[in-house]
Amino acid sequence: MAGKIRIGISGWRYPPWRGKFYPKGLRQAGELTHAADKLSSIEINGTFYSLQRPEYFARWRDATPDDFVFAVKGPQLITHVKRLKDAQTPLADFFASGLLALKHKLGPILWQLPPSFVFDPERLSAFFDLLPRTTHQAAKLAQEHDPCLTGRAYLEADAERPLRHAMEIRHNSFCDPAYIKLLRHYQIALVVADAVEWPRLMDVTADFVYVRLHGSEKLYASGYGPEALAEWAARLSAWAHGQQAQDTHIGAPAATCNRDVYVYFDNTIKVRAPFDALSLMALTGQSQRSTQPTLF
Numbered sequence: 001m002a003g004k005i006r007i008g009i010s011g012w013r014y015p016p017w018r019g020k021f022y023p024k025g026l027r028q029a030g031e032l033t034h035a036a037d038k039l040s041s042i043e044i045n046g047t048f049y050s051l052q053r054p055e056y057f058a059r060w061r062d063a064t065p066d067d068f069v070f071a072v073k074g075p076q077l078i079t080h081v082k083r084l085k086d087a088q089t090p091l092a093d094f095f096a097s098g099l100l101a102l103k104h105k106l107g108p109i110l111w112q113l114p115p116s117f118v119f120d121p122e123r124l125s126a127f128f129d130l131l132p133r134t135t136h137q138a139a140k141l142a143q144e145h146d147p148c149l150t151g152r153a154y155l156e157a158d159a160e161r162p163l164r165h166a167m168e169i170r171h172n173s174f175c176d177p178a179y180i181k182l183l184r185h186y187q188i189a190l191v192v193a194d195a196v197e198w199p200r201l202m203d204v205t206a207d208f209v210y211v212r213l214h215g216s217e218k219l220y221a222s223g224y225g226p227e228a229l230a231e232w233a234a235r236l237s238a239w240a241h242g243q244q245a246q247d248t249h250i251g252a253p254a255a256t257c258n259r260d261v262y263v264y265f266d267n268t269i270k271v272r273a274p275f276d277a278l279s280l281m282a283l284t285g286q287s288q289r290s291t292q293p294t295l296f
Contacts, residue, residue: 008041008262016269016270017031021275042068043070044072045073047074048074051097054152072106072108072110095132106161108208117170121178125186137163169199180205192212194213201249207260209259
């Protein structure tokens with residue numbers, strides 16, 4: 001059986017989308033439900049800027065269909081400020097902030113490095129060693145949170161599930177077979193990032209593939225036409241069926257196995273992301289869940 005392909009968007013609260021993707025008259029509180037009725041996954045990016053609260057994650061969980069999945073972006077405090085150093089307590093705070101309240105809807109965790117971060121195998125290895133690989137490990141780590149979270153921490157896993165991690169790089173020094181080897185050793189997915197300013201690598205390094213489509217002509221703004229979307233659809237199908245995408249690889253071929261694929265459109269500025277996501281869903285044989293607006 002082929003892996004599951006999930007196609008969605010990065011974030012969902014964008015005022016310019018109102019009256020275009022979101023129907024006129026739709027309250028802001030209903031925007032997530034509207035998006036989730038059409039797409040199969042959304043990347044939560046507010047977690048990058050600040051710690052959220054358990055009740056927010058629970059609200060997002062309850063506002064989406066039962067088979068919906070969220071990807072969650074790791075905090076910039078860890079990736080950009082501390083640059084992966086001294087990450088134990090910030091990681092505990094992140095997992096204590098409420099991720100486990102998503103329960104079975106918690107999908108991959110995205111770690112986005114800044115453009116100035118160069119390939120440092122020792123620092124990466126030390127960080128990867130800290131990452132929890134199951135929900136029970138995450139709950140145990142969360143118990144080490146900073147005292148400032150006392151009274152607002154979520155520390156329980158409702159079931160034992162695997163956790164998946166993906167890393168996005170933005171510096172050419174990562175175009176090194178040693179990086180691919182390191183990711184495979186730790187079973188961290190290399191993020192396939194389509195953007196004009198950063199490397200676009202397509203090596204498969206884990207049991208899933210994580211794709212971020214930022215706009216390859218103009219960052220966060222340019223859309224994807226029929227030809228480009230058809231090319232991406234072919235890549236997604238190849239990955240889901242255990243094949244390699246015929247593009248830039250710097251490491252040895254990956255083992256052949258069917259893989260889940262997560263795709264997020266981040267070309268959000270000109271309201272292209274949700275419509276490009278729906279077009280790609282159609283090309284991969286997926287239909288949007290609902291065509292009716294949700295007004296509440």
